Amino acid sequence: MSSEDKIVLIDEKGRRIDGRGPEDLRPIRMEIDVLKNADGSAYVEQGGTKVIAAVYGPREVHPRHLAFPDRAAIRCRYHMAPFSTSERKSPAPSRREIELSKVIREALESVVFTQLYPRTVIDIFIEVLQADGGTRCAGLTAASLALADAGIPIRDLIAAVAVGKIDGVLVLDINETEDEHCEADMPMAMAPSFNEIVLLQLNGVLSPEETSKAIELGKKGIMKIYELQKETLKKKYELSTRRSQVVT
């Protein structure tokens, strides 16, 4: 690709293609308790990325041999809806989705107190409704909210965000277009109360200095998302308090 027809991802004022500054998150919307049949559920919207997560359990394991005698098993499915992308995606789980299911599961396993529910399974379903970059991060954010909504004991919520490098600049929360043309893309997830990183992946090249800067930038974004998550969980009970005043 010649330099003339390359997409300008960051203009001379430092604005990104969707008008954000390098350290801005996309607008976020979160909701819990969105599905009736699931024990816990959450919906997260981050710019054009829309994700729904559902949690079932702890419940009996089928098939039986998957159960552990001393703790609960966690099963996780990350899946993109066929209509989530501009070109139809085959609904069969792809190599990428299987990998993401695994890393998301491992991130969540680090915060769930599985030993409280031996011989059971906790099923987590993450469905991407619309993909616009950072779907695994939004999925993880939604999944941890859904776990909290289900009342499954967890050490901490998990908040996640992707950091990218565009034209030599580190940017927060990259979207699809930026993801396609960036020099590096680093999704990360944390348990913010313990300052623990529970997921870190990197696509592309970052120097050691850039990596630590990127992690710092990611932490900033994660803290903002974490605050929103806590607010969302509390809102459920504040709303019902208000409703009580109407009833009486």
Add this chain to the structure above:
Amino acid sequence: MKSDGDIVMEQHTANTRRYIGVPGEIVAEGENVRVYGQGVVKIGDKYVITVTSLVEVHNNTITVIPLEGPYMPKAGDVIIGIIEDIGLTAWILDIKSPYKGVLHVGEALSGPFNPLKNNLRRYFDIGDYVIAKILDFDKTKDPVLTVRGKGLGKITRGIIVEVSPPKVPRIIGKKGSMISMIKGETGCNIVVGMNGRILVNCSDPRMANIIVKAIKIIERESHTTGLTDRIRMFIQENKEVCLHELGG
């Protein structure tokens, strides 16, 4: 406040303070604080909330009451189960918990039982609701139930209301204040299963309706104060409406 037992304060008002705590929030630090409750663990010297809970801070004592979560069987609990499967000498019950309840013939029938001559379906069939008591449970094996005892056995009439299990203590109230108030106001018979299934037996179907509504209000507003009085008012108001309709 002592420096080595510092309670993390959000809005410091009177002596006692209540707020909604979400997973990952640190409720207290140090040795000089007493923390009680299900929804909290000690990690290092920090007390961390694990389930969305109602947190009550009173001087140096903190109580954490969970608002969400599954039902964990406990020996001695009276529960309401649904027959799900029938074996040769035992019934398997759905008790709204991660574990299935097992009811052996010996705990249901008084006389000897011959599996060759008799069929368990004659006593409890699939789909039947049964009030049972948990004899034993220790996570390594499924909870063992019994129907021997006063008030236990098959349910033949009434309405079953399902609520979230952590709200059950609120429906019973302190020393049964809430449930005895509802019984007194309506004159109906109510059996509260600790697993979140409640049997309402009324001669007047309209009264049953009022109770169901009242239970739903308690479930939704379990974390608010002055609930018993509000529920009493709610029942009395609705009772009057019923009487007026009768008169008109």
